Amino acid sequence: xxxxxxPQAVILREGEDAVINCSSxxxxxxxxxYRQKHGEAPVFLMILLKGGEQxxxxxxxxxxxxxxxxxxxxxxxxQLSYSGTYFCxxxxxxxxxxxxxxxxxxxxxTVHP
Amino acid sequence: DSGVTQTPKHLITATGQRxxxxxxxxxxxxxxxxxxQSLDQGLQFLIQYYNGEERAKGNILERFxxxxxxDLHSELxxxxxxxxxxxxxxxxxxxxxxxxxxxxxxxxxxxRLTVL
Numbered sequence: 001x002x003x004x005x006x007p008q009a010v011i012l013r014e015g016e017d018a019v020i021n022c023s024s025x026x027x028x029x030x031x032x033x034y035r036q037k038h039g040e041a042p043v044f045l046m047i048l049l050k051g052g053e054q055x056x057x058x059x060x061x062x063x064x065x066x067x068x069x070x071x072x073x074x075x076x077x078x079q080l081s082y083s084g085t086y087f088c089x090x091x092x093x094x095x096x097x098x099x100x101x102x103x104x105x106x107x108x109x110t111v112h113p
Numbered sequence: 114d115s116g117v118t119q120t121p122k123h124l125i126t127a128t129g130q131r132x133x134x135x136x137x138x139x140x141x142x143x144x145x146x147x148x149x150q151s152l153d154q155g156l157q158f159l160i161q162y163y164n165g166e167e168r169a170k171g172n173i174l175e176r177f178x179x180x181x182x183x184d185l186h187s188e189l190x191x192x193x194x195x196x197x198x199x200x201x202x203x204x205x206x207x208x209x210x211x212x213x214x215x216x217x218x219x220x221x222x223x224x225r226l227t228v229l
Contacts, residue, residue: 030215041220049215087156099216100169104154
């Protein structure tokens with residue numbers, strides 16, 4: 001089942017902050033965050049693993065609430081380069097997923113000067 | 114640049130035809146994943162290979178098949194193409210041990226397929 005992202009779109013001025021949420025109805029092993037610019041490849045931002053480990057981008061922070069199966073991506077002091085579509089990809093905790101990611105529908109972030 | 118390469122960048126073909134998309138993973142990565150991205154379906158996992166073996170299957174149509182070769186490059190074959198197959202096809206790779214859980218997947222630039 002596809003995770004649900006909110007909000008669907010965000011418009012910011014440079015320097016403002018934003019939070020993007022990703023919720024799953026299934027127990028998760030990990031949440032992966034990507035940013036994609038139009039027509040380009042998704043670019044890896046961060047992984048949050050069950051148990052609290054995080055791997056990824058130095059300037060972006062995120063959290064993973066295992067009880068709620070929800071992850072949040074925090075974008076602070078936004079820059080023009082932050083514009084794009086943000087996707088969360090979730091990895092199911094059960095069975096043998098072998099890294100299969102199920103992606104949310106995306107959150108479009110637009111940063112204006 | 115993620116280090117994952119895909120060819121061709123664009124492909125335009127007619128309904129009923131067959132095409133092959135190629136992917137070379139990052140040096141040292143053993144796992145290759147294929148994803149399809151369309152406007153109505155979003156980014157969808159198709160199939161994963163690890164060191165030449167199929168590991169996981171997603172929403173991949175029977176008309177689609179893939180393989181990973183001994184040099185670790187992978188090909189996605191799409192046959193009997195329909196208009197609805199028009200999409201961006203991405204390949205991703207990860208270092209991955211057998212479990213592949215929690216591995217970072219690095220995406221290639223994609224192949225844009227247009228079926229007319």
